[in-house]
Amino acid sequence: xxxxxxxxxxxxxxxxxxxxxxxxxxxxxxxxxxxxxxxxxxxxxxxxxxxxxxxxxxxxxxxxxxxxxxxxxxxxxxxxxxxxxxxxxxxxxxxxxxxxxxxxxxxxxxxxxxxxxxxxxxxxxxxxxxxxxxxxxxxxxxxxxxxxxxxxxxxxxxxxxxxxxxxxxxxxxxxxxxxxxxxxxxxxxxxxxxxxxxxxxxxxxxxxxxxxxxxxxxxxxxxxxxxxxxxxxxxxxxxxxxxxxxxxxxxxxxxxxxxxxxxxxxxxxxxxxxxxxxxxxxxxxxxxxxxxxxxxxxxxxxxxxxxxxxxxxxxxxxxxxxxxxxxxxxxxxxxxxxxxxxxxxxxxxxxxxxxxxxxxxxxxxxxxxxxxxxxxxxxxxxxxxxxxxxxxxxxxxxxxxxxxxxxxxxxxxxxxxxxxxxxxxxxxxxxxxxxxxxxxxxxxxxxxxx
Amino acid sequence: xxxxxxxxxxxxxxxxxxxxxxxxxxxxxxxxxxxxxxxxxxxxxxxxxxxxxxxxxxxxxxxxxxxxxxxxxxxxxxxxxxxxxxxxxxxxxxxxxxxxxxxxxxxxxxxxxxxxxxxxxxxxxxxxxxxxxxxxxxxxxxxxxxxxxxxxxxxxxxxxxxxxxxxxxxxxxxxxxxxxxxxxxxxxxxxxxxxxxxxxxxxxxxxxxxxxxxxxxxxxxxxxxxxxxxxxxxxxxxxxxxxxxxxxxxxxxxxxxxxxxxxxxxxxxxxxxxxxxxxxxxxxxxxxxxxxxxxxxxxxxxxxxxxxxxxxxxxxxxxxxxxxxxxxxxxxxx
Ligand SMILES: Nc1nc2c(ncn2[C@@H]2O[C@H](COP(=O)(O)OP(=O)(O)OP(=O)(O)O)[C@@H](O)[C@H]2O)c(=O)[nH]1
Ligand SMILES: Nc1nc2c(ncn2[C@@H]2O[C@H](COP(=O)(O)OP(=O)(O)OP(=O)(O)O)[C@@H](O)[C@H]2O)c(=O)[nH]1
Ligand SMILES: [Mg+2]
Ligand SMILES: [Mg+2]
Numbered sequence: 138x139x140x141x142x143x144x145x146x147x148x149x150x151x152x153x154x155x156x157x158x159x160x161x162x163x164x165x166x167x168x169x170x171x172x173x174x175x176x177x178x179x180x181x182x183x184x185x186x187x188x189x190x191x192x193x194x195x196x197x198x199x200x201x202x203x204x205x206x207x208x209x210x211x212x213x214x215x216x217x218x219x220x221x222x223x224x225x226x227x228x229x230x231x232x233x234x235x236x237x238x239x240x241x242x243x244x245x246x247x248x249x250x251x252x253x254x255x256x257x258x259x260x261x262x263x264x265x266x267x268x269x270x271x272x273x274x275x276x277x278x279x280x281x282x283x284x285x286x287x288x289x290x291x292x293x294x295x296x297x298x299x300x301x302x303x304x305x306x307x308x309x310x311x312x313x314x315x316x317x318x319x320x321x322x323x324x325x326x327x328x329x330x331x332x333x334x335x336x337x338x339x340x341x342x343x344x345x346x347x348x349x350x351x352x353x354x355x356x357x358x359x360x361x362x363x364x365x366x367x368x369x370x371x372x373x374x375x376x377x378x379x380x381x382x383x384x385x386x387x388x389x390x391x392x393x394x395x396x397x398x399x400x401x402x403x404x405x406x407x408x409x410x411x412x413x414x415x416x417x418x419x420x421x422x423x424x425x426x427x428x429x430x431x432x433x434x435x436x437x438x439x440x441x442x443x444x445x446x447x448x449x450x451x452x453x454x455x456x457x458x459x460x461x462x463x464x465x466x467x468x469x470x471x472x473x474x475x476x477x478x479x480x481x482x483x484x485x486x487x488x489x490x491x492x493x494x495x496x497x498x499x500x501x502x503x504x505x506x507x508x509x510x511x512x513x514x515x516x517x518x519x520x521x522x523x524x525x526x527x528x529x530x531x532x533x534x535x536x537x538x539x540x541x542x543x544x545x546x547x548x549x550x551x552x553x554x555x556x557x558x559x560x561x562x563x564x565x566x567x568x569x570x571x572x573x574x575x576x577x578x579x580x581x582x583x584x585x586x587x
Numbered sequence: 588x589x590x591x592x593x594x595x596x597x598x599x600x601x602x603x604x605x606x607x608x609x610x611x612x613x614x615x616x617x618x619x620x621x622x623x624x625x626x627x628x629x630x631x632x633x634x635x636x637x638x639x640x641x642x643x644x645x646x647x648x649x650x651x652x653x654x655x656x657x658x659x660x661x662x663x664x665x666x667x668x669x670x671x672x673x674x675x676x677x678x679x680x681x682x683x684x685x686x687x688x689x690x691x692x693x694x695x696x697x698x699x700x701x702x703x704x705x706x707x708x709x710x711x712x713x714x715x716x717x718x719x720x721x722x723x724x725x726x727x728x729x730x731x732x733x734x735x736x737x738x739x740x741x742x743x744x745x746x747x748x749x750x751x752x753x754x755x756x757x758x759x760x761x762x763x764x765x766x767x768x769x770x771x772x773x774x775x776x777x778x779x780x781x782x783x784x785x786x787x788x789x790x791x792x793x794x795x796x797x798x799x800x801x802x803x804x805x806x807x808x809x810x811x812x813x814x815x816x817x818x819x820x821x822x823x824x825x826x827x828x829x830x831x832x833x834x835x836x837x838x839x840x841x842x843x844x845x846x847x848x849x850x851x852x853x854x855x856x857x858x859x860x861x862x863x864x865x866x867x868x869x870x871x872x873x874x875x876x877x878x879x880x881x882x883x884x885x886x887x888x889x890x891x892x893x894x895x896x897x898x899x900x901x902x903x904x905x906x907x908x909x910x911x912x913x914x915x916x917x918x919x920x921x
Contacts (some may be wrong), residue, residue, distance in 0.1 A: 333869065391807075
């Protein structure tokens with residue numbers, strides 16, 4: 138059920154075109170169909186997709202693609218550029234009022250992640266900007282909502298203002314601001330209850346809080362897994378409250394996150410931060426170009442690269458890249474890489490960032506299960522140097538010996554070899570695309586092997 | 588001929604629904620009114636605008652279904668079948684296609700036949716129900732609602748505070764426990780959820796409880812370690828009571844898009860999910876993902892969540908659900 142990325146999707150059409158050497162408008166149309174499907178599968182709202190595809194088609198039907206020798210890449214390039222442009226620049230700035238305290242209101246549907254994000258934002262304000270925030274428990278409806286914020290406050294050693302659940306949220310907000318002034322807090326973060334955008338009574342409550350506190354920021358917190366309805370939710374909250382920013386949560390999951398595009402398109406409000414986990418430090422600035430490749434199913438390779446850079450020996454990484462480029466990557470390199478991968482942290486997190494990784498079934502399991510990595514290592518270690526460099530020479534007899542030596546079965550040996558071949562193929566594809574892309578007037582392909 | 592069969596289907600459906608004039612149906616209809624208005628409104632609109640059943644017609648229909656978050660594969664399947672049916676019956680009039688659309692939707696629901704929407708409740712002894720799902724979908728709230736339901740049926744109910752991770756999770760369940768008059772078995776925040784389950788089962792046994800509702804922490808399905816933890820929780824339950832857990836309920840948020848399919852698949856692999864609760868259907872989200880899940884994974888939807896209060900939970904009924912989507916059309920068959 139893993140969704141195909143755009144690159145995979147375009148593969149077929151590209152193959153066809155390759156034979157012909159020339160691209161017709163019909164081909165472009167066919168590719169646009171794939172673009173459309175890729176975006177729909179990523180949960181981009183269908184209307185947004187429609188406008189988007191129209192725009193890309195206009196650019197594509199022009200000579201740019203028709204004259205190109207690598208139309209598939211050209212399409213991906215255009216799609217990626219348009220997507221990134223649509224999502225705007227990086228805007229992870231938080232307003233600062235010249236008459237403190239700066240007031241930030243957190244709003245959104247039930248369970249989106251408002252309370253968690255409130256905690257995360259306060260930590261960011263303190264750590265990065267050296268501010269002194271006051272958290273405000275203005276959710277009087279959800280069972281133990283106040284307790285939840287207080288617990289987070291305790292964890293972070295952050296003050297939490299509460300008047301219990303018998304006082305109206307408007308009153309709570311009002312008193313909180315007075316308190317913040319009195320105690321010289323320069324930020325007030327108001328955690329409001331989750332509500333449906335069509336719930337008039339509760340939406341009015343938010344308007345009242347807004348009226349009274351004149352917030353400098355109103356952040357809509359949205360679950361990254363949201364489907365087609367994201368446009369309705371975002372539009373409605375925006376129309377009723379005038380949002381200043383969006384926080385996209387739970388992006389540590391494996392959703393494509395097309396909602397990001399939908400929300401941006403209908404509200405024109407910047408996505409400022411993304412939530413990448415339940416812990417209080419799992420908040421990061423939004424990167425439009427990363428989001429674009431993610432929506433297109435190209436993997437969040439930039440994040441992977443950053444992670445790798447922080448953990449992997451620079452020199453070794455360079456060597457590895459060279460080997461991948463020239464397709465001289467051997468089982469021995471693989472073994473070494475496994476060791477490095479282990480140092481990178483939770484493997485499942487890494488895996489989902491790799492482009493194409495979801496396509497290689499066996500590799501999936503292999504990478505995820507740490508125990509299995511041990512098995513793989515054992516198998517490779519049982520090979521001779523000649524075998525590692527040249528796995529083609531592995532006949533039944535040699536495989537038997539390796540199986541015995543590593544305490545694994547021949548099936549497992551075979552599976553590993555198959556996986557290794559798949560991986561090499563994937564690398565070839567990636568590097569091939571990248572190099573061709575480079576030749577063509579130096580555009581940067583959305584992904585780069587490591 | 589088939590047209591009349593179809594009429595009778597809707598007549599039957601309508602009769603059935605108008606007979607059950609209880610508040611349950613009303614509530615269900617209310618909750619779905621948003622869905623119904625937008626969805627069937629669009630279908631009607633579509634049918635009215637087209638005078639011929641052609642490619643454009645199907646394309647637009649495809650878009651309507653996609654907008655309802657029906658999985659893409661399911662939409663394609665449905666459209667293909669529709670096209671075949673239209674050809675077979677030589678249908679020219681879009682009005683007629685509308686009936687075929689409803690028919691096919693019901694058919695897809697029925698593909699999961701044999702799995703009842705009823706919970707597997709033991710006649711004798713303890714029934715253990717485990718709740719799983721990603722973060723913030725409504726697991727704890729659903730436990731509160733179900734606790735209320737069982738309680739009012741006169742059952743002895745216990746709840747297990749298996750979310751020892753999220754801030755305030757234990758307290759949240761305790762508030763629900765108080766609200767509906769059910770005891771909550773808990774340990775300190777940060778303790779091993781499997782140990783909480785072990786305790787809860789012992790307590791349920793010694794107190795001769797009928798139902799044990801087990802809460803777990805929300806987890807994204809791609810977090811391997813957390814999924815392993817969940818498997819362990821389930822194993823403890825299995826070990827303590829043969830045949831338990833009697834239900835593993837996956838809670839899905841109706842606003843979730845295509846990822847819900849992956850959630851269902853992964854949680855099914857890890858915990859052998861036996862049923863789904865589709866929460867937050869009182870919003871404007873279409874909940875069409877139910878179709879894809881029934882169709883592709885054969886997991887039955889057992890309940891739908893229609894609000895945040897304790898009685899905002901209704902048994903899922905495929906016919907009513909389709910009725911909700913096509914109420915306008917049903918009314919026309921008068
Ligand atoms: N994995 C992950 N979980 C998150 C993230 N943000 C929030 N969560 C989890 O999502 C669930 C809901 O988060 P809350 O902060 O309670 O959401 P809320 O919007 O305040 O919910 P209500 O107040 O009930 O409307 C909790 O289990 C959080 O731990 C994130 O970025 N990643
Ligand atoms: N409108 C609406 N809100 C709901 C429904 N079910 C749950 N909620 C709300 O959704 C939010 C999250 O619900 P919880 O029960 O805490 O979800 P959970 O799955 O236990 O969350 P975690 O334990 O943090 O993963 C709360 O604000 C609930 O009141 C529903 O059917 N409709
Ligand atoms: Mg909250
Ligand atoms: Mg919970």
